[in-house]
Amino acid sequence: MSPPFPCGDRGQTLPIYIWLTVILLFAALAFFVFAQAASARNGAQSAADAAALAAAQDSRDELVQGLTAAIGTDDDWLDWLDGEKFQGTGASAAADRLAAENDSTVQGGVQPTVVNGFPGYRVAIETLYTVGDSIIPGTENRHAQAHATAVIEPRCTFATDADPKKPVRLDCAGHSVDIDPEHFHSDDLPDASVLFSVHLAE
Incomplete structure (x- = not known):
């Protein structure tokens, strides 16, 4: 009785199975490479976001310190609420610190x-780690890069005819803050986040 399939057909299907196995294996390896690269990019972006936010938050703290010192001693203390009087002396160090904590450099x-x-501030970073070994040559030496921008947005408004020598009411995004320059204490100011918002630029 003859076999249901000629022996020659079996011999022909074996190379097809081998090729299919090779193709599937290559696809799996390629997917792994893309996953490695995506993970590195995500890590780089997280590091860039953290570094930019750290720089902006440091300058926000500087703004609050300057505002605190100016109230009651400087007739132009309301100008500090515009969010532009910081020098940014600690911004670079803050960004470097957060980048390092995320295994990256500015x-x-x-x-x-x-x-x-x-x-x-705009911050560009590069990861200290690489994408890693893969079937694609050069990935073992390739570092991920990313950039981010964080801004400082003033949240407080006040009457246009406000007298900086007299009590002033600030409206900080719905949060009322009363400042009396003649009887001011640093505890009269709310948290820095109430006065200035720090967020990533879209």
């Missing part, structure tokens, strides 16, 4: 910028 320094009228 490239080219922290760059002051203005977005939609709000001051801030």
